[in-house]
Amino acid sequence: MQGWYELSSKSPPDPVSDRPAAPSAGPASAAAAADPAAPAPVNRYRAIFLSDIHLGTPGCKAEHLLDFLRHNESESLYLVGDIIDGWALRSRFFWPQSHNDVIQKFLRKARKGTRVVYVPGNHDEVARQFCGLKFGDVSICEDARYTLLDGRTLWVVHGDVADGVIRHARWLAHLGDALYDFVLWLNRHFNNVRLRMGLGYWSLSQYLKYKVKNAVSFISDFEHVLVREARRRGYDGVICGHIHHAQIRTVDGALYVNDGDWVESLSALVETFEGELRIVVWNRILAPGSPTQHWSDDEEALPAAVPADALAAVLG
Numbered sequence: 001m002q003g004w005y006e007l008s009s010k011s012p013p014d015p016v017s018d019r020p021a022a023p024s025a026g027p028a029s030a031a032a033a034a035d036p037a038a039p040a041p042v043n044r045y046r047a048i049f050l051s052d053i054h055l056g057t058p059g060c061k062a063e064h065l066l067d068f069l070r071h072n073e074s075e076s077l078y079l080v081g082d083i084i085d086g087w088a089l090r091s092r093f094f095w096p097q098s099h100n101d102v103i104q105k106f107l108r109k110a111r112k113g114t115r116v117v118y119v120p121g122n123h124d125e126v127a128r129q130f131c132g133l134k135f136g137d138v139s140i141c142e143d144a145r146y147t148l149l150d151g152r153t154l155w156v157v158h159g160d161v162a163d164g165v166i167r168h169a170r171w172l173a174h175l176g177d178a179l180y181d182f183v184l185w186l187n188r189h190f191n192n193v194r195l196r197m198g199l200g201y202w203s204l205s206q207y208l209k210y211k212v213k214n215a216v217s218f219i220s221d222f223e224h225v226l227v228r229e230a231r232r233r234g235y236d237g238v239i240c241g242h243i244h245h246a247q248i249r250t251v252d253g254a255l256y257v258n259d260g261d262w263v264e265s266l267s268a269l270v271e272t273f274e275g276e277l278r279i280v281v282w283n284r285i286l287a288p289g290s291p292t293q294h295w296s297d298d299e300e301a302l303p304a305a306v307p308a309d310a311l312a313a314v315l316g
Contacts, residue, residue, distance in 0.1 A: 040071055040286045040287065041071075042070075042071055042072065042073050043071060043072045043073070044072075044073050044074065044273070045072065045073070045074040045075075045270040045271060045272055045273070046074065046075055046076065046149065046270075046271045046272065046273055046275075047074050047075065047076040047077070047078065047146065047270065047271045048072060048074040048076070048077050048078070048268055048269070048270050049078045049080055049156070049239055049257075049259040049268060049269040049270070050065075050077070050078070050079055050080065050083075050259060050262070050268050050269075051079070051080035051081050051082060051083075051121065051158065051240075051241025051242070051259050051260070051261065052081070052082040052121070052241045052242065052244055052260070052261035052262065052263060053065060053079075053082065053083050053084075053102065053261070053262045053263075054082055054084075054085040054088070054123065054261075054262070054263050055083060055084045055085065055095075055099040055102060055103070056084055056085045056086075056088050056089040056093075056094055056095055056099065057085045057088045057094060057263070058094060058188065059187070059188065059263045060085075060099065060262060060263060061262050061263065061266055062096070062098035062099050062101070062102050062262075063098055063285060063288075064262065064266050064282055064283070064284075064285060065102055065262045065266075065282075066098065066101055066102060066105060066290075067282065067285040067286055067287055067288075067290070068268060068280075068282040069102075069105045069109070070287060070290060071286060071287070072268075072270070072280070073109075073114070074114060074270070075114065075115065076114065076115040076116075076117065076146075077106070077109060077110075077114050077115070077116045077117070078116075078117050078119065078144065078146070078156055078239070079106070079116065079117065079118045079119065079138075080119050080121070080156060080157075080158055080239065080240065080241045080259060081119055081120055081121020081122070081123075081124065081157075081158025081159070081160070081241050081242065082121035082122065082123040082124055082158065082241065082242070082261075083118065083120075083121075083124055084123070084124045084127075085123045085124070086123055086124050086125070086126050087123050088123075106138065107136045107137070107138070110136060110137035110138050111136070111137055115139075116137065116138045116139070117138075117139050117141060117144050117156075118138050118139065118140045118141070119140075119141055119142070119143055119144055119156055119157060119158055120140065120142075120158065121158035121159075121160055121241065121242060122158065122160040122242075127140060128142065143155060143156060143157040144156040144157075145235070146239060148271065148275060148277075149271065149273075149274070149275030150275050152236040152237065152255065153234075153235050153236055154230075154235055154236060154237045154238060154239050154255065154257070155229075155230040155233060155235040155237070155238045155239070156238075156239045156240075157226070157238065157239075157240055158240060158241055158242050159222065159226060159240035159241055159242030159243065159258075160242050161226075161229070162222050162225040162226045162229070162242075187264070200283060200284060201266065201283045201284070222242075222243055223251045223256050224251060224252060226238045226240055226256065227251045227252050227254045227256050228252065230254060231252075231254055235254075236254060236255060237254045237255025237256060237257065238254070238255070238256055238257065239257045239258075239259065239269065240257070240258055240259075241258060241259055241260070241261065242258075243258065244260065244261040244263060244264050244265060245258055245260065245265070246258055246259060246260030246261075246265050246267040246269070246279045246281070247279070248269075248277055248278075248279060257269060257277060259279070260279065260281075265281065266281060266282050266283050267279050267280065267281045267282070268280050268282070
């Protein structure tokens with residue numbers, strides 16, 4: 001069963017289709033299809049960009065993200081805002097073990113040599129007071145510069161700076177956030193029904209969003225505002241999140257890239273060692289139930305259930 005697919009700027013993602021048009025079969029998914037019992041290989045990239053994870057909310061697909069992080073490594077990892085949902089946690093505390101495991105995974109990657117850069121967004125804006133500091137080998141920045149293999153420079157920013165509602169009508173933003181949570185609640189129950197029918201994940205919330213004319217208009221305005229600001233700052237384009245709409249395209253002659261989210265689209269942006277930007281959608285779990293190591297562990301984690309004699313042999 002295919003666990004992922006990739007989309008480059010030549011084949012932009014279709015948010016309303018059940019399957020992508022002509023998905024590329026990467027090594028991880030190909031190995032899983034050939035032998036489901038065999039561990040899938042790890043994909044390696046120059047950089048991975050993740051945003052809008054929304055840890056601390058029931059809508060966060062932490063298990064899918066953990067599976068993605070197990071099967072994908074990079075020299076640099078950019079966390080482009082809304083990693084933790086402070087808005088939601090203030091009204092209701094929700095923090096299952098899988099959300100803690102995601103944080104552990106980020107910290108472990110940083111400790112093992114991955115350059116991890118955290119650019120806070122509006123939902124985790126409390127972290128902006130720490131911009132310029134490092135915590136657990138993770139650099140916290142208001143924004144960042146990323147240089148592609150071909151030399152082009154991209155402005156890495158969450159994107160709420162281009163959202164007039166966030167900047168000038170925060171009460172309306174919180175109201176919209178509550179309505180969005182309700183749609184995500186419907187989305188979870190809708191996908192539970194699909195699961196019982198043997199169907200894969202499909203985002204009802206994305207489908208509804210892209211059917212609403214005002215939402216489509218907002219996305220277009222958002223893209224143009226960010227691209228104009230990126231060019232004003234001297235960049236060749238922008239990498240952002242915020243609107244939960246993964247895309248790679250040219251806007252006003254500049255490169256616009258949105259890495260998506262882990263609530264609806266379950267997507268990440270990667271740059272390969274050949275310099276190609278891709279959107280990777282991870283909508284199935286290749287290794288369910290895999291253990292997550294603590295960030296400070298040096299040895300490989302033991303399986304969940306280890307026979308007593310085997311454990312004694314390991315411990316000597």
